[in-house]
Amino acid sequence: MTQKYWEKKPTSFKEMVQLVEKYLQTEIVRETKDKQLYYHNLNHALAVKRRANSIFQAIKPALSQNHSLQELTRLESLIDICGLAHDMVQVFEPTSSNLSRKRLSGLSETETANKLLRYIQELNQALSTEKSAPTFLFSDREQQIIRDAIIATICIQDPQGSKTKTTFFSYSIYQPYLYDPQTKISLVGSIIALADLGALGMDGVEAYIQDGILVFLEDNPYLLELVLNCDRPNSLAPDVTKAKLLTMARFIVDLAHERQARFEQEIAGFMPQMRQILRNQVFIYLNQDSINQVKTLVPNQSSASLSELISFFCSNKIKTIST
DSSP states (O other): OGGGTOSSOOOSHHHHHHHHHHHHHHHHHHHHHHHTOSSSSHHHHHHHHHHHHHHHHHHHHHHTTTSOHHHHHHHHHHHHHHHHHTTSOOOOOOOOTTSOOOOOTTHHHHHHHHHHHHHHHHHHHHHHTTTOOGGGSOOHHHHHHHHHHHHTTOOEEOTTGGGSTTOOSTTOEEOGGGGOOSOOSOSHHHHHHHHHTOIIIIIOHHHHHHHHHHHHHHHOGGGHHHHHHOOOOTTSOHHHHHHHHHHHHHHHHHHHHHHHHHHHHHTTTSOHHHHHHIIIIISTTOSHHHHHHHHHHSOOSTTOOHHHHHHHHSOGGGTTOOO
16 A cells, blocks of 8 residues: 555655655646646646745744744645645636636635545555654644645635725635634645735736736637737637737736735734735735836737737747647
């Protein structure tokens, strides 16, 4: 049985984490190939892991006031796992190949958490039979933290839409976990949620725009030739193509506004000292200059021509995507 999980038996919790991360990377690559994922792939998983770790490292001195070094080390491992794992499973609703793909909100995240925890529980069981130290295993609480953190990344449409001061368009998306006033199991969920939508604030305008185009391509894989080679699809009328591209362009711009407008609410669950660190040291690009750059670079006005929109989506920044 143990040969299924390792070639060499883990001799520490760190080695257990390495086994889990190896499993996650293998599964993400498989899911990417099976489902033609241009955004929710290993690049995104590694980016979220990196951003989550950056958040953790920045606030670690503040956390160390109430946590031991051993606790922080295990917490960092959980953050790395959750950042890597959070989009491992992608579940699309059935649709024809020439229509946009849709997901049921929360289903992919739930399936991801279930799949990961099944593996961890099997790994725990396999190591238990080897009479390994209990500290090598993922505790029940740590498993709860992992589930909580993956569920924290669920995005839904804001039912208030543009009626609230913090939103700008009728199909606004946000992560309700960050707005839930109930006490969290740990900070891991909030860290992963912030990292997941943190491309603009942490990585800057170019990374944010590239992510937006990749999201569009993943939801509309039949437009691959448009994004790669600037070829307008013959199956769509020009006005339909323009409307689809313009809608996504506006979404990219409006979401940038929202990332900035929602930020203070989304970090409200952190201690004041940590909030100041997040503002000044981590989300350094979440400012009006970045918003203005996005508005300038992304054609989002009704007057934008079809050729201008195609030129934007068929950008050199996207030439390196894996097909």
